[in-house]
Amino acid sequence: MKTKNEMFEEVKNLIAEKIGVDSGIIGEKSSLRDDIGADSLELVDLSMDLEENYKIKIDNSEFQTVETVEDVLNLLMEKLQKVA
Numbered sequence: 001m002k003t004k005n006e007m008f009e010e011v012k013n014l015i016a017e018k019i020g021v022d023s024g025i026i027g028e029k030s031s032l033r034d035d036i037g038a039d040s041l042e043l044v045d046l047s048m049d050l051e052e053n054y055k056i057k058i059d060n061s062e063f064q065t066v067e068t069v070e071d072v073l074n075l076l077m078e079k080l081q082k083v084a
Helices: 004-019 040-054 060-064 069-083
Strands: none
Touching: 004 040, 004 069, 040 060, 040 069
16 A cells, blocks of 8 residues: 555645646645635546546545545545555
């Protein structure tokens, strides 16, 4: 399994690509909406990309609680541990 740091780099790059921002502005504590500027549709797209990339299922209700990049990482790590 990948380390949290490796996952952060992957997720950061995915967010930057999906939202259309420079990955340099993205930190673990960055708010997806306030700091990165993601809207609701972009967040739905992001959750679908995460599902596809990591072969996991994320319920809409689970992803609605996600506020920061760190929240995304924690959710991913939790899902991947269940699959492993």
